[in-house]
Amino acid sequence: MSGNPESKLTLCMIVKNEERHISRCLSSVQDITDDIVIVDTGSQDNTKAICRSFNAKVFDFQWENDFSKARNYGLQHAEGDWILILDADEEIDQETGSFLTALLHDELPSRGLLKIVNYTGKPLDENEAFESMQPRLFRNRQGLYYQGRIHETITSANEEDNKAFFTLPCVIHHYGYLEQEEKVKQKHKRNISILNEELSQENPDPWLVYHLASECYRIKDYEKALHLVNGSIFQFLSEKRMPPSLLYYLKYTILLELKRYDEAEQGIDKVLRLYPDYSNLHYYKGLVLYHLKKYRAAIKAFESGTQIQEENAEHLILKGAADFRAFYYMAMCHAELNHEMTAIAYAKKSVKANPQFKPAQALLSQLKKDQRTNA
Secondary structure: OOOOOOOOEEEEEEEOOOOOOHHHHHHHHOOOOOEEEEEEOOOOOOHHHHHHHOOOEEEEOOOOOOHHHHHHHHHOOOOOOEEEEOOOOEEEOHHHHOOOHHHOOOOOOOEEEEEEEEEOEOOOOOOOEEEEEEEEEEEOOOOEEEEOOOOOEEEEOOOOHHHOOEEEEEEEEEOOOEHHHHHHHOHHHHHHHHHHHHHOOOOOOHHHHHHHHHHHHHOOOHHHHHHHHHHHHHHHHHOOOOOOHHHHHHHHHHHHHOOOHHHHHHHHHHHHHHOOOOHHHHHHHHHHHHHOOOHHHHHHHHHHHHOOOOOOOOOOEEOOOOOHHHHHHHHHHHHHOOOHHHHHHHHHHHHHHOOOOHHHHHHHHHHHHHHHHHO
């Protein structure tokens, strides 16, 4: 049950064939939610039975290739004052999530941002993750609804409401980008199909082009992904709209994957003038310069990223870009410049910032060994 008797919380989810994960997800919220609404779009496994074991209300819904329709159907059955949105491959962090309902009160805006930690790679490594803030909590029955067939967003007919958010210090862990999950579900096939359908309509939103670029990136079709993300940026600019920072994050991620360092160096300073507070871009500039063997300039770029005090909530953040990853590459640069003591100092800073970051541990050991050999 909810920890705050004045604010009741409903969890709303849409699911299909999620028996592998659904227990983990529902277990993480069973002590903070007052009711659970599950919209099932055609499960053939034990998903619905597992949900009912958590006293969830389960509703069958015919899938129509439209996430918003399914989500809005679930909202109709929510009874709480507030609605929390999760997917089956997510869970609320037990430490930070435990006091979620205690933070809710009537003076808050209608929507709350929560930090999503997205884990990547294989196997699970807490260091291989990127973070974003998403509106996953909102007031029930306040004219809010989901819009968009895919990568749906919560919106309101009242434009002022669309600008009002508050931030909660609660974390959601998302495991859907782990390589094994992608192989089992192959979500990208479904997503690409829906996106191509949407993009065939007249005057498609450049966000859809970006999302298609992201799907192509995930299946390692880097050239197509780069073409698409450049097209999305161009479309934003042609509509006199500022391209969101995560478009540039994707673009430079792709250029680094393709080892097109000269091309990346040419444009990144211009982007940094748009987003000087984005540590990822400073980190990527440092990586580009490191690979071009411009070590002194790379050190300055990494250092600029570490000096950012607080990230903009709209940025997608690579874990460690402003600390342990940057310190590691600063150590690498100083090692290339034969600054042995400085290299050791930065390797130590990287290990201190994240004792579990194995590349920094290995580098520090090697630098100390080389120091003893040269003594």
